[in-house]
Amino acid sequence: MDRIPILRMGEFLLVTIQVDMHDQLALTLQDDLSERISACSSKGVLIDISALDMVDSFIGRMIGNISGLSKIMDADTVLVGMQPAVAITLVELGLTLPGVITALNVERGMTLLRARLDHQ
Amino acid sequence: MIVRDSGTQPVRIEQDVVLARHTVRRLAVECGLRLIDQTKIVTAASELARNTVVYGGGGDMDWEILEDGARHGLRLVFRDEGPGIADMKLAMTDGWTSGNGLGLGLTGAKRLVGDFDIDSRPGVGTRITIARWT
Amino acid sequence: MAALARQTTDAMGSHEAALLAEWRANLEASGAARGLSPEELARQTAEFLGLVITCAVNGDASNISGADWDSARQFLEKLSRTRATQGFESHHTANFIFSLKRPLFALLQRTYATDPATLADQMWATTELLDQLGMHTTRTFQKSREEVIKRQQEELLELSTPVVKLWDGVLALPMIGTLDSQRTQVVMESLLQRIVDTGSEIAIIDITGVPTVDTLVAQHLLKTVTAIRLMGADCIISGVRPQIAQTIVHLGLDLQGIVTKANLADALALALRRSGLTVVKAS
Numbered sequence: 001m002d003r004i005p006i007l008r009m010g011e012f013l014l015v016t017i018q019v020d021m022h023d024q025l026a027l028t029l030q031d032d033l034s035e036r037i038s039a040c041s042s043k044g045v046l047i048d049i050s051a052l053d054m055v056d057s058f059i060g061r062m063i064g065n066i067s068g069l070s071k072i073m074d075a076d077t078v079l080v081g082m083q084p085a086v087a088i089t090l091v092e093l094g095l096t097l098p099g100v101i102t103a104l105n106v107e108r109g110m111t112l113l114r115a116r117l118d119h120q
Numbered sequence: 121m122i123v124r125d126s127g128t129q130p131v132r133i134e135q136d137v138v139l140a141r142h143t144v145r146r147l148a149v150e151c152g153l154r155l156i157d158q159t160k161i162v163t164a165a166s167e168l169a170r171n172t173v174v175y176g177g178g179g180d181m182d183w184e185i186l187e188d189g190a191r192h193g194l195r196l197v198f199r200d201e202g203p204g205i206a207d208m209k210l211a212m213t214d215g216w217t218s219g220n221g222l223g224l225g226l227t228g229a230k231r232l233v234g235d236f237d238i239d240s241r242p243g244v245g246t247r248i249t250i251a252r253w254t
Numbered sequence: 255m256a257a258l259a260r261q262t263t264d265a266m267g268s269h270e271a272a273l274l275a276e277w278r279a280n281l282e283a284s285g286a287a288r289g290l291s292p293e294e295l296a297r298q299t300a301e302f303l304g305l306v307i308t309c310a311v312n313g314d315a316s317n318i319s320g321a322d323w324d325s326a327r328q329f330l331e332k333l334s335r336t337r338a339t340q341g342f343e344s345h346h347t348a349n350f351i352f353s354l355k356r357p358l359f360a361l362l363q364r365t366y367a368t369d370p371a372t373l374a375d376q377m378w379a380t381t382e383l384l385d386q387l388g389m390h391t392t393r394t395f396q397k398s399r400e401e402v403i404k405r406q407q408e409e410l411l412e413l414s415t416p417v418v419k420l421w422d423g424v425l426a427l428p429m430i431g432t433l434d435s436q437r438t439q440v441v442m443e444s445l446l447q448r449i450v451d452t453g454s455e456i457a458i459i460d461i462t463g464v465p466t467v468d469t470l471v472a473q474h475l476l477k478t479v480t481a482i483r484l485m486g487a488d489c490i491i492s493g494v495r496p497q498i499a500q501t502i503v504h505l506g507l508d509l510q511g512i513v514t515k516a517n518l519a520d521a522l523a524l525a526l527r528r529s530g531l532t533v534v535k536a537s
C-alpha cells in the first residue's frame with residue numbers, strides 16, 4: 001500500500017504531499033504522523049502542500065486533525081505553501097482551519113517553528 | 121445552448137473520487153475556465169463524488185461541455201440509486217452530517233458553483249447537477 | 255420544403271465566372287468590400303461559391319447544419335471572425351452573402367425562362383439557402399464580437415487596480431472607486447498571486463478611495479483576508495471610512511482577527527515593525 005513519506009529533520013518532521021490523495025491515504029498519513037511524533041519526540045511538523053491543486057473538506061479535516069493531535073503531543077504544526085486558488089476555494093467551502101499555523105514556504109515555516117521553540 | 125461534448129464515468133469506490141477530480145480538472149481546462157474556477161468545480165466535484173460513494177452506495181458522474189453564446193460551461197451530474205435524502209432542509213444545513221464528515225460537502229459544493237440542483241427521493245436515489253461558466 | 259434542383263447547381267457551376275463577377279460588383283457597390291483588396295475579395299468569393307456548389311451538389315440545401323455543409327460553414331465562421339476582429343460592421347459581413355442573391359436570381363430566371371413553376375420553386379430554395387448562410391454568418395460575427403468585448407473587459411479589470419510593492423516583503427493594494435463583486439474578486443486574486451510570486455508576508459489592502467461597500471464586497475474582503483492567512487501571510491486593512499465601518503457592523507460581519515489601521519502610513523509602520531525594522535532620522 002502506498003504511503004506519504006515523512007522526513008525527520010532534527011526536532012522536526014517534514015511531510016511534502018505531492019500526489020492527489022484518496023481518502024484512505026490521507027487517513028494513513030494522519031496515523032503515521034502521530035506515531036512518528038511520538039517515536040521521535042518531535043517538537044514540530046511541517047506539512048508542505050504547495051504541489052496540491054485542490055484541498056477538499058476531507059483533506060482539510062485531516063490537516064485540522066493533525067494540527068490538533070500534534071498540539072496534544074506537544075508539537076506545533078505549520079501548514080505551508082497553500083496555492084491562492086486553493087485558499088480561496090477553501091474559504092468559499094467554509095473551511096477556514098482556525099488554529100492551524102500557516103507559512104508561505106518550507107523555509108519560512110521552519111523559521112517559524114524554531115522561533116516558537118526558542119520562545120518556550 | 122449547445123452541448124459540445126459529453127461523457128459518463130463510474131463513481132463506485134474511493135479511488136473513483138480521485139479519478140473524477142482528474143477528469144473534471146481536464147474538462148475545466150478544456151472549457152477555458154480560469155484557474156480559480158477550475159479549482160472550485162474540481163473541489164465541488166470531489167465533495168459530491170465522495171457523497172455518491174459513501175452515502176449513495178456508488179453511482180455515476182455524467183459530464184457535458186456547454187456553449188451558450190460567448191460563454192462556455194461545464195455541467196456535471198452525480199447520480200446514485202442509494203437511500204436518498206430524507207430531510208432535504210437538514211442536509212442543506214452547514215455542519216450537519218449523517219456520517220462522520222464535517223457536514224460541508226453539499227452546502228460547500230453549492231457555494232462553489234454557479235448552478236446547483238438537487239433531486240432526491242428516499243428509496244429511489246439522488247441526482248445532483250452542478251455547473252460552472254466562464 | 256423546396257430542394258435545390260440538379261439543374262440549378264449545374265447552371266451555377268457552368269456560369270461560375272459570370273456569377274462571381276456580378277457578385278463582386280454588387281459587393282463593391284454596397285460598400286461591403288471596403289477595406290479588402292481586389293485580390294482578397296476575388297479569392298474569398300471564388301472559394302465560397304465553389305464550396306456552396308460542392309455542398310449543394312452533395313448535401314441537402316434546406317438544412318445547412320448537417321455534416322454536408324461543414325466546409326461552407328467553417329469558411330463563413332473563419333470569415334466572420336476575421337471581420338469581427340478587423341472591426342467590420344455586422345451588416346457588411348451579412349451582405350457578403352446577401353449580395354449573391356441578385357446574380358443568382360438572374361441566373362435562375364434565364365435557366366427556367368420557360369418553366370415558371372420550377373422557377374418559383376428554385377427561387378424559394380435559393381432564398382432559403384442564402385438566408386440560412388447569412389444568419390449563420392451574423393451569428394458567428396456576433397459571437398466573435400462578444401468574445402472581443404469580454405476579453406477587453408477582463409483586461410480593463412486587471413489594469414484598474416495594481417498591486418504595488420511598498421517594501422521588501424510588504425505589498426499594497428490601493429483600491430479606488432466603487433467596488434463591485436466581480437472587480438473585487440479579480441483584484442483580490444491578483445493580490446494573492448503576487449503574495450506567492452514575491453514571497454511577501456504582509457499585504458495591505460487600502461480602501462481609502464472606496465466610497466461605500468455592499469454586503470457582497472464586504473464579505474469578499476473578509477474572505478480575502480482569511481485566504482491570505484491560509485497561505486501563510488498577514489493582511490492589514492487600512493483607510494476604513496466611517497460609513498464603511500458602519501456597514502460592516504450593521505451587517506454583523508465578524509472582523510475578529512482582522513487588523514485595521516486608519517491610513518496607509520500607519521499600516522506601513524505596523525508592517526515594518528512586524529518585519530523587525532525601525533525607521534530613524536539620518537542625522
